[in-house]
Amino acid sequence: MTVTVGVLALQGDVREHVHALTAVGATAVPVRRESELDAVDALVLPGGESTTMDKLLRAFDLFEPVRTRLRGGMPAYGSCAGMILLADRVLGSIEGQQTLGGVDVTVRRNAFGRQVESFETDLDIEGVDGSVHGVFIRAPWVEEVGPAATVLGRVESGPAAGRIVAVRQGALLVTSFHPEVTGDTRVHQLFVQIVRDTL
Ligand code: GLN
Numbered sequence: 001m002t003v004t005v006g007v008l009a010l011q012g013d014v015r016e017h018v019h020a021l022t023a024v025g026a027t028a029v030p031v032r033r034e035s036e037l038d039a040v041d042a043l044v045l046p047g048g049e050s051t052t053m054d055k056l057l058r059a060f061d062l063f064e065p066v067r068t069r070l071r072g073g074m075p076a077y078g079s080c081a082g083m084i085l086l087a088d089r090v091l092g093s094i095e096g097q098q099t100l101g102g103v104d105v106t107v108r109r110n111a112f113g114r115q116v117e118s119f120e121t122d123l124d125i126e127g128v129d130g131s132v133h134g135v136f137i138r139a140p141w142v143e144e145v146g147p148a149a150t151v152l153g154r155v156e157s158g159p160a161a162g163r164i165v166a167v168r169q170g171a172l173l174v175t176s177f178h179p180e181v182t183g184d185t186r187v188h189q190l191f192v193q194i195v196r197d198t199l
Helices: 014-023 034-038 050-059 063-071 081-086 186-198
Strands: 004-008 027-031 042-045 076-079 087-091 103-108 118-124 131-137 141-145 150-154 164-169 172-175
Touching: 004 014, 004 186, 014 027, 014 186, 027 034, 034 063, 042 081, 042 186, 050 063, 050 081, 076 081, 076 186, 081 087, 081 103, 081 172, 087 141, 103 164, 103 172, 118 150, 141 150, 172 186
Parallel strands: 004 027, 004 042, 042 076, 076 172, 087 103
Antiparallel strands: 103 141, 118 131, 141 164, 150 164, 164 172
């Protein structure tokens, strides 16, 4: 089955997600307007800057339409800033920052602190065979997970050991890290499988 996955294309690493999705057999299309959103089975919210994407979602009249699709069960995957956008609650947000929500977690923006603002580490992610190289860039972590959400992965060592960095809730997947920048498409494969299973 061919699935059409949109990538929210207001800001951030859109092209990298389009590449990864295409590599795992999905039809990937940028989404900047409501008519484009209407045409996709699922949506990726890329890494970038959540505060900017939040403002642009509203400026492009996409905030409510995306939220409505999410509430209607549209599968979505958010990496880094996209994780923040899909979180029900955010710590360290700027004034007025909103999220689309959907995943029953509390995330902390820019959580890893200055010394480890950007780092890379290997991770075990449930649903992916073998270890995944996690690239973290001013990333959030998940501080609290509600009963509806399932932890898929944590940082294994170093100062942030134990921190939750991958969560799934139904057809919603979020990661603190950016698989789209590594050339490893297994997390996208997992997401596209979730999309196929949902349709
Ligand atoms: N710090 C960014 C934010 O708060 C996320 C960084 C990223 O996506 N690489 O949105």
